Amino acid sequence: MAARHFRWRGTTSAPLNFWGCSRASHSGASGSLKREYDAVVIGAGHNGLVAAAYLQKGGLKTAVLERRHIVGGAAVTEEIIPGFHFSRASYLLSLLRPQIYKELELKRHGLKVLLRDPYSFTPMLEDGQDGRPPRSLLLGNNMAETQRQIAQFSVKDAQAFPKYETFMSHLVSAINPLLDTCPVDLAVLSHGSLLQRLKALRGLWTLIHAGFTLGKELPQYYEVLTAPISKILDFWFESEPLKATLATDAVIGAMSSPHTPGSGYVLLHHVMGELEGQQGAWGYVAGGMGALSRALASAATELGAEIFTEKEVARILLSSDRKVRGVCFKDGTEVKSRLILSNASPQLTFLELTPQELLPPEFVQRISQFDTRSPVTKINVAVDQLPNFLAAPNSTDGQPSPHHQCSIHLNCEDMHTVHQAFEDASHGRPSLRPMIELCIPSALDSTLAPPGCHVISLFTQYTPYTLAGGKQWNNHERDDYADRVFDWVEAYAPGFKASVIARDVLTPPDLEQIFGLPGGNIFHGAMSLDQLYFARPVPSYSSYRSPVQGLYLCGSGAHPGMCLTWAAVQT
Known part of the structure; x- marks a missing residue:
């Protein structure tokens, strides 16, 4: 399938250029690829770049290997139409963990965020009345003005909206710490060493603490996480434009309907973000999403990590006792390492790059059945x-x-x-x-x-x-x-x-081919209840590890999922 699909007005036939991280800006700056590293990161997507920065910061000599000519994964800026610079895949920023923003000094490395206020606009497709234009719903940070907008459709809803916001904020404050800790590893709790059990208890305590934070309202919040978002919004509101606008955050990127159980959890993730200290804020990155990736790459390389583009890993090399020993390119070149973090999807990592005969059959089956449908x-x-x-x-x-x-x-x-x-x-x-x-x-x-x-x-x-x-x-x-x-x-x-x-x-196949998104799924896999927390990507392997010693996941297919969280690389 062709990588680019354009339709031009007129007869323009200018060459296509790219704007973002060039070959020279990374592979050249990093020098020549060495034959051995302490750690290798497969894929220079945003999670891979953050992982490389923290590995290098921890004293491990790290290399990042990217198959495309540009770093950033789905967070890239490309001049696919001459003079026009697009955030070609990912296009908004919110879920960047505040501690990563601070610890990697991304602002110093050039990251500039343009906050949006107002943030949501829903026009109606209707005839205007008495010479006035059709109605629309504009939501922003000014609560009084937002309530005035909602009151066009329902005074009751305008009064309920601040209470709804407070309700959701309380749930976010309880769930947020779970993003920064490993899911509870039940297998380790049962059979691990004393040190492993103590580490697993940290995740268990965070989970228990979230329950205590929610207190007596826990059943109501449990309903938000498990019910269809339509049921939740029907409880709070009566006006369809407001409910449909809020519901978009529960289904965006997901092959699900507002009536699908568990769709409330996806909405919750979209209100968990924080930018410039503003809870729930979403913004554009000045220069497009590629500027974010450039900032991450700059932070990683300043720490000493080496980033190489047009280096496609063909397979992960394992020893006979199921331990990582490096990676191999298509031309047969090998790079040795006893630690590999894969920013690729679980399916690509384990079904294409890892020798199947060295993986447990049940694990392979579960990865094969990981739902990656995308709309x-x-x-x-x-x-x-x-x-x-x-x-x-x-x-x-x-x-x-x-x-x-x-x-x-x-x-x-x-x-x-x-x-x-x-x-x-x-x-x-x-x-x-x-x-x-x-x-x-x-x-x-x-x-x-x-x-x-x-x-x-x-x-x-x-689609x-x-x-x-x-x-x-x-x-x-x-x-x-x-x-x-x-x-x-x-x-x-x-x-x-x-x-x-x-x-x-x-289309979904194009997103898969160009950006390595399985099924075109922007989360590497559905954010459904059966694929979250200690079941992401599969039960018993939710703490970023795999059946292979030294091989870990660091992308969106691991906890906590979503697209631009960076949380998976911290623990």
């Missing part, structure tokens, strides 16, 4: 003017308005619409009315596009990995779906399609 098709768009929403017309000077900096939710007027989009994909059809999260990072960062132009991220779902009847995605299917998405954006913002200069369409 996401990401569309990156270059435009020559801002979208002009019927519900919030543009200013006459053409400058971005507050709602342009938000996550703009389209086809999110009610939860039935979101559920129906899921139902389409569950039958192998791309959604007829897809859920769309539209972001315009250039509204806050003018360096991303030429003057007067903008870059737009369309994070859309639901199945394999189409009905076993049919694979091709250019026709890809363009047909992208055209459908553009038709819906046009319905909310007439003139959008005429403003499009070019687009880059990434």
